[in-house]
Amino acid sequence: MSLIDHTHRPDALSWVASANAADTDFPIQNLPYGLFRRAGSNESARVGIAIGEQILDLKLAAAAGKWSSAVQVLLQPLADGDLNTFMAQPSAQRRLLRHAIFEALLEGSKQQAALSACLLPQAAAQMAVPCRIGDYTDFYTGIYHATTVGKLFRPDNPLLPNYKWVPIGYHGRSSSIGVSGGTVRRPLGQLMPPGAEAPVRAACKRLDHELELGLFVAGGNALGEPIAMEDADEHMFGVTLLNDWSARDMQGWEYQPLGPFLAKNFATTISPWIVSMDALEPFRTAFAHPESDPQPLPYIDSAKNRAEGGYQIELEVWLQTEAMRAKGESATRLMRSNFKHAYWTLAQMLTHHASNGCNLQPGDLLGTGTQSGPEANEGGSMLELSNGGKQVLTLPNGETRSFLLDGDAVGLRAYAVHEGARRIGFGECVATIVPAPSL
Amino acid sequence: MSLIDHTHRPDALSWVASANAADTDFPIQNLPYGLFRRAGSNESARVGIAIGEQILDLKLAAAAGKWSSAVQVLLQPLADGDLNTFMAQPSAQRRLLRHAIFEALLEGSKQQAALSACLLPQAAAQMAVPCRIGDYTDFYTGIYHATTVGKLFRPDNPLLPNYKWVPIGYHGRSSSIGVSGGTVRRPLGQLMPPGAEAPVRAACKRLDHELELGLFVAGGNALGEPIAMEDADEHMFGVTLLNDWSARDMQGWEYQPLGPFLAKNFATTISPWIVSMDALEPFRTAFAHPESDPQPLPYIDSAKNRAEGGYQIELEVWLQTEAMRAKGESATRLMRSNFKHAYWTLAQMLTHHASNGCNLQPGDLLGTGTQSGPEANEGGSMLELSNGGKQVLTLPNGETRSFLLDGDAVGLRAYAVHEGARRIGFGECVATIVPAPSL
Numbered sequence: 001m002s003l004i005d006h007t008h009r010p011d012a013l014s015w016v017a018s019a020n021a022a023d024t025d026f027p028i029q030n031l032p033y034g035l036f037r038r039a040g041s042n043e044s045a046r047v048g049i050a051i052g053e054q055i056l057d058l059k060l061a062a063a064a065g066k067w068s069s070a071v072q073v074l075l076q077p078l079a080d081g082d083l084n085t086f087m088a089q090p091s092a093q094r095r096l097l098r099h100a101i102f103e104a105l106l107e108g109s110k111q112q113a114a115l116s117a118c119l120l121p122q123a124a125a126q127m128a129v130p131c132r133i134g135d136y137t138d139f140y141t142g143i144y145h146a147t148t149v150g151k152l153f154r155p156d157n158p159l160l161p162n163y164k165w166v167p168i169g170y171h172g173r174s175s176s177i178g179v180s181g182g183t184v185r186r187p188l189g190q191l192m193p194p195g196a197e198a199p200v201r202a203a204c205k206r207l208d209h210e211l212e213l214g215l216f217v218a219g220g221n222a223l224g225e226p227i228a229m230e231d232a233d234e235h236m237f238g239v240t241l242l243n244d245w246s247a248r249d250m251q252g253w254e255y256q257p258l259g260p261f262l263a264k265n266f267a268t269t270i271s272p273w274i275v276s277m278d279a280l281e282p283f284r285t286a287f288a289h290p291e292s293d294p295q296p297l298p299y300i301d302s303a304k305n306r307a308e309g310g311y312q313i314e315l316e317v318w319l320q321t322e323a324m325r326a327k328g329e330s331a332t333r334l335m336r337s338n339f340k341h342a343y344w345t346l347a348q349m350l351t352h353h354a355s356n357g358c359n360l361q362p363g364d365l366l367g368t369g370t371q372s373g374p375e376a377n378e379g380g381s382m383l384e385l386s387n388g389g390k391q392v393l394t395l396p397n398g399e400t401r402s403f404l405l406d407g408d409a410v411g412l413r414a415y416a417v418h419e420g421a422r423r424i425g426f427g428e429c430v431a432t433i434v435p436a437p438s439l
Numbered sequence: 440m441s442l443i444d445h446t447h448r449p450d451a452l453s454w455v456a457s458a459n460a461a462d463t464d465f466p467i468q469n470l471p472y473g474l475f476r477r478a479g480s481n482e483s484a485r486v487g488i489a490i491g492e493q494i495l496d497l498k499l500a501a502a503a504g505k506w507s508s509a510v511q512v513l514l515q516p517l518a519d520g521d522l523n524t525f526m527a528q529p530s531a532q533r534r535l536l537r538h539a540i541f542e543a544l545l546e547g548s549k550q551q552a553a554l555s556a557c558l559l560p561q562a563a564a565q566m567a568v569p570c571r572i573g574d575y576t577d578f579y580t581g582i583y584h585a586t587t588v589g590k591l592f593r594p595d596n597p598l599l600p601n602y603k604w605v606p607i608g609y610h611g612r613s614s615s616i617g618v619s620g621g622t623v624r625r626p627l628g629q630l631m632p633p634g635a636e637a638p639v640r641a642a643c644k645r646l647d648h649e650l651e652l653g654l655f656v657a658g659g660n661a662l663g664e665p666i667a668m669e670d671a672d673e674h675m676f677g678v679t680l681l682n683d684w685s686a687r688d689m690q691g692w693e694y695q696p697l698g699p700f701l702a703k704n705f706a707t708t709i710s711p712w713i714v715s716m717d718a719l720e721p722f723r724t725a726f727a728h729p730e731s732d733p734q735p736l737p738y739i740d741s742a743k744n745r746a747e748g749g750y751q752i753e754l755e756v757w758l759q760t761e762a763m764r765a766k767g768e769s770a771t772r773l774m775r776s777n778f779k780h781a782y783w784t785l786a787q788m789l790t791h792h793a794s795n796g797c798n799l800q801p802g803d804l805l806g807t808g809t810q811s812g813p814e815a816n817e818g819g820s821m822l823e824l825s826n827g828g829k830q831v832l833t834l835p836n837g838e839t840r841s842f843l844l845d846g847d848a849v850g851l852r853a854y855a856v857h858e859g860a861r862r863i864g865f866g867e868c869v870a871t872i873v874p875a876p877s878l
Contacts, residue, residue, distance in 0.1 A: 135613050140697060150696075160695050165638050166629055170697040171610035171704065175574050175798045176662055185663035187795035190605055190736065199604050201738050201794075223615055223706070224624035226876065250795070256599050257589075258579060258609040259698020262795040265610065267662070297629065299640050355640075356626035356689070356701040357876070359614045437665065437796070 007031075007102045008282045010422040014105045015112045016119065018052030025273075025415075025425025026050040028105055031098060032273035032427070033083060033238070036125040045128050047078040047086075048120070050273050050427065051105055055125055060118035061104075065111055071100040083131040083274075087218050087237045088362035091277075094218070094237070098278050127272035129179050130240075131216065131363040136177060136268070137353060138212075138244060138367035139169040143343040145210075145370040145380055152388040164294050167344040167352040172244075172367065173265035179272050180241075180429045186406060186436040187266040189250035199253060203436035206248035206389060206403045209410045210370040211317050211380030213339060214242035214270055215346050216363065218277075223359040229302040232347035235360065238274035239313075239346075241412040241429035242367050245269065248383055248403065270365075271412070271429035282421035284308035287345050299355055300348045309345035314338050314415045315371050317380065318430075321399055322407025331411060332396050337373035337380060339414075406435045446470075446541045447721045449861040453544045454551045455558065457491030464712075464854075464864025465489040467544055470537060471677065471712035471866075472522060475564040484567050486517040486525075487559070489712050489866070490544055494564055499557035500543075504550055510539040522570040522713075526657050526676045527801035530716075533657070533676070537717050566711035568618050569679075570655065570802040575616060575707070576792060577651075577683060577806035578608040582782040584649075584809040584819055591827040603733050606783040606791040611683075611806065612704035618711050619680075619868045625845060625875040626705040628689035638692060642875035645687035645828060645842045648849045649809040650756050650819030652778060653681035654785050655713055655802065662798040668741040671786035674799065677713035678752075678785075680851040680868035681806050684708065687822055687842065709804075710851070710868035721860035723747035726784050738794055739787045748784035753777050753854045754810050756819065757869075760838055761846025770850055771835050776812035776819060778853075845874045 006012070007029065013020045014028040026032065028051065035045045036055060048055035062075040074097045077085035086094070104111040140146055143163070150158030162168065178184075186207055192199045218237035221227050227235055244264060251263030287309035289295055302309075315338060320331035344352075349366050370380040379385040385393055386402040393401050404410065411430035417423050445451070446468065452459045453467040465471065467490065475494060476484045487494035501514040513536045516524035525533070543550040579585055582602070589597030601607065617623075625646055631638045657676035660666050666674055683703060690702030726748035728734055741748075754777060759770035783791075788805055809819040818824040824832055825841040832840050843849065850869035856862050 137700075162631075162638075162692055162695065166693050168693070168697055169700050171612055171700065173574055173610055173797060174613075175800050175803070178662070185796055188665065188738075189795050192601075198733065199601075199736070201736050223617070224876070226627065247795070253601055254605050254607070255696070255698075256601065257694075257698070258607055259694075259696070261576075261608050261610065262791075262797065265797045266795045294637065297638070297640050299627075352701075356628050356686070356705045357624055358612060358701065358704045361614050364614070437663070 004282055007098060008421060010420065013107045014051060015107050015109060016051045016054050016105060018054065021052065024052050025427050026052055027422050027424060028102060029422040030275060030279050030424040031101055032275045032279065033130060034272045034274065035081060035083060035128045035130045038120065039124055039126040045081045047081060047083050049101055050122065053122055054119040055122055056105065056115065057118045057120055061115055064114045064118050065104060067100060071097055084363040087131060087216065090219065091234050094276065095278055098276065127179050127181065129177055129270070130272060130274055133174045133177055133363055133365045134361045136172040136174045136365045137169050138172045138369060139167055139349050140369040141167060141342040141344040141349065142370045142372050142380065144341060144374050145372040145384065148372065148379060148384045167300065167349050169349065169353065170259045172268065176265055177268045177270060180269060180431065182431050183434045184245055184267040184269065184431045185434050187247050187250065187262070188436050188439065189247055189262055190253055191249045192253040201439065204247035204250055207433065208246045208248050208382045208403055209317065210244035210246055211315055211337065211412055212242040212244050212370055213313065213368045214240045215349065215366040216274055217360045217366065218362060220361040221354050221359055224357040226357055227351055227354040229300060229305060229347065229351045232351045233277065235350055236277045236346060238276040239280065240274050241271040241414055241426050243269040243410065243412055243429055243431065244367055246381070269429055269431045271427045273427045275424065275426055279424055280311055280416055283312045283416040283418045285310040285312050285340060296348065300351050305345055305347050309347050310340050312338065312340050312416065312418055314417055316413040318411040318413065320409045321395065323399060324397060329397060334385060335378050335380065337371050337378045339371055341373055342368060342371060404433055406433050408433050443720055446537060447860060449859065452546045453490060454546050454548060455490045455493055455544060457493065460491065463491050464866050465491055466861050466863060467541060468861040469714060469718050469863040470540055471714045471718065472569060473711045473713065474520060474522060474567045474569040477559065478563055478565040483520055485520045486522050488540055489561065492561055493558040494561055495544070495554065496557045496559055500554055503553045503557055504543060505553070506539060510536055523802040526570060526655065529658065530673050533715065534717055537715065566618050566620065568616055568709065569711060569713055572613045572616055572802055572804045573800045575611040575613045575804045576608050577611045577808065578606055578788050579808040580606060580781040580783040580788065581809045581811050581819065583780060583813050584811040584823065587811065587818060587823045606739065606788050608788070608792065609698045611707065615704055616707045616709060619708060619870065621870055622873045623684055623706040623708065623870045624873050626686050626689065627875050627878065628686055628701055629692055630688045631692040640878065643686035643689055646872065647685045647687050647821045647842055648756065649683035649685055650754055650776065650851055651681040651683050651809055652752065652807045652853070653679045653709055654788065654805040656799045656805065657801060659800040660793050660798055663796040665796055666790050666793040668739060668744060668786065668790045671790045672716065674789055675716045675785060677715040678719065679713050680710035680853055680865050682708040682849065682851055682868055682870065683806055685820070708868055708870045710866045712866045714863065714865055718863055719750055719855055722751045722855040722857045724749040724751050724779060735787065739790050744784055744786050748786050749779050751777065751779050751855065751857055753856055755852040757850040757852065759848045760834065762838060763836060768836060773824060774817050774819065776810050776817045778810055780812055781807060781810060843872055845872050847872050
């Protein structure tokens with residue numbers, strides 16, 4: 001953990017009081033990036049940094065704060081609402097800005113007076129997708145998810161032979177990626193009812209969430225030039241929560257032989273704040289395949305990856321039904337898991353993606369796949385929790401679910417936790433299901 | 440064919456003499472859009488229209504020509520190199536510009552003197568990907584391709600049960616789409632050698648082309664709002680050639696269960712000129728599934744689609760090996776086919792894509808899948824022509840191929856041909872294979 005530095009000091013406090021609350025997602029050790037505008041305004045979006053319950057508005061901060069000329073250069077595109085240009089910066093430059101913001105928000109900073117006027121309460125902001133996402137790829141690194149889902153289709157052979165060799169992934173849809181806080185419309189689609197001889201067009205009956213993380217790419221690679229495993233970290237910008245909404249009945253009918261398409265591309269929801277790789281540095285952990293499993297081929301293996309390629313990030317899915325909302329009842333937690341269970345690391349995903357020369361670009365998004373834990377109650381989707389729809393879940397208020405119903409709000413949460421480090425959070429990734437269009 | 444108008448008159452001639460040559464791809468009836476800069480210059484790219492061997496530079500033409508104010512408004516984004524804004528225009532606006540350009544380039548036009556100064560020889564231009572492609576989707580509408588490829592994997596059951604109900608598609612990679620005239624680097628990847636117990640990382644040994652057309656989306660749809668089949672034409676901008684380069688050995692090992700990924704995303708080549716749907720109007724043809732096949736579900740069926748949803752477009756693949764180039768020998772034709780064999784129409788592809796509410800955007804690209812004909816020598820890929828690599832093709836100069844070798848240049852060609860209409864062409868979609876990076 002060579003990059004642990006004073007911005008990770010667990011006792012560091014900010015002059016923004018809400019950042020010092022024990023349960024905040026956004027202490028001064030976090031400093032994630034997001035794109036926002038004042039709610040109800042039609043001003044152009046600008047980049048901000050979450051601190052406690054506030055947002056440091058980088059457009060205002062670039063003008064009001066006192067910054068070195070190097071930092072001022074980095075702030076300029078951010079002030080203009082362009083996160084991609086900053087993402088493309090070398091990691092040393094990105095770290096330079098992190099340090100400058102950390103110092104400026106630290107208790108006792110001389111910048112407090114000037115920057116106090118650059119804060120906007122998060123409650124008064126409308127968040128947007130944080131950057132231009134050129135291409136979105138979804139991986140399949142959750143081995144417990146892959147095994148459970150595989151069992152539903154192939155009881156004797158749940159994991160295909162390539163799974164433990166290839167970080168399996170496929171391309172997803174960029175245009176339908178939305179940010180937390182919105183709605184997701186139940187899709188219409190072709191379904192093949194059990195026992196039927198012909199498919200029908202109908203509203204999806206097996207609507208599902210998938211609990212994932214999303215890795216944003218920093219600097220890219222030129223077409224035809226693979227990225228070496230040793231260089232992977234340099235190309236990683238940060239992480240969000242990602243809900244890969246899935247229409248299971250559409251998926252079952254359409255996905256052979258070319259993979260998921262309309263069953264997935266109607267919506268993907270991400271959390272608005274990108275937690276930087278720098279902020280996640282204290283939560284790195286050793287990574288290894290079980291000894292009885294194939295070991296990674298050299299192009300997706302490195303000493304650093306073995307030593308600290310993993311990240312300890314606790315993951316949760318919450319559900320609030322319409323009935324709960326009507327009665328003022330808060331959401332109920334459906335499951336917990338941890339990203340440490342992933343079969344492939346973020347660095348392996350990224351390196352494999354570019355290993356054929358595919359050009360990654362700043363702002364590209366790589367989903368991790370559903371992060372289920374090893375236990376039956378740790379499934380990251382309803383498909384798993386309901387055993388393919390065969391068992392209903394009973395919620396604390398007596399309602400039952402096998403898949404999601406209209407009015408259900410699904411929220412993902414995540415926390416990076418490690419002994420001796422200040423816990424940091426990812427904010428919320430929530431969206432509410434609204435009914436399908438009429439046929 | 441209600442939209443046939445005087446811009447399709449087969450006897451119309453242009454004052455640009457090369458546009459009147461019998462074998463030109465770009466007579467005045469075509470008028471396709473492309474993005475170019477003067478070769479060797481570092482000026483910003485601008486939109487042009489191909490006419491014979493020339494390009495009408497719309498930046499110069501917007502300033503030098505005499506246009507109605509409505510046309511001038513349409514020209515402005517094009518002059519700035521922004522095709523997407525024009526693509527988003529309603530079809531009536533797009534047709535308005537086509538008519539204005541047609542009149543201006545017509546023999547006897549009063550604009551000849553002014554616009555003569557706005558021409559650049561195509562030989563002096565460097566073409567670029569013509570628009571911002573937000574999302575790229577690839578379909579699988581070539582039933583002869585799907586059947587032949589399916590037979591290689593499943594001799595008794597080549598077509599999966601969904602094929603004749605669902606226009607099968609999957610998401611591809613936008614970042615690696617390049618324009619004709621460049622190189623494609625042979626990818627490195629994971630391969631599972633026959634009989635081996637573990638995969639290896641190696642250069643692809645079964646590199647292949649795929650002969651496709653690409654449909655560019657015009658105006659999009661809002662997320663959650665499907666497009667009605669009756670409205671599909673309004674959302675279609677135009678068509679290019681598309682070579683979906685494929686690494687068959689990587690594909691066989693990686694594609695289960697989520698579809699092609701690194702076997703496809705290292706490169707896609709398109710032709711530089713987008714032939715507009717307006718130009719293709721005379722080549723529409725009736726469309727029907729065989730009576731013994733399932734008929735399309737209502738959401739992807741319409742009277743218009745049955746009457747004229749098809750397009751008669753002749754398709755060809757050409758190969759020039761390094762040895763041929765060294766001896767000054769021209770390329771040899773590998774196969775011919777016709778887009779009329781496609782099992783789903785462009786309108787069905789587009790409508791199905793949006794049928795779950797997935798939001799299409801101006802400039803999105805939809806590949807048709809490989810367009811093979813019914814005969815064994817009409818395969819649109821080497822995989823088909825070599826029967827999965829089991830038979831070698833002997834070229835006229837005595838060389839043999841089962842898959843593509845370094846130095847091979849693969850070119851796609853296409854012509855829309857119909858009795859009583861002026862033949863129009865698609866230009867060239869060619870790229871040359873260069874060796875893989877060293878391991």
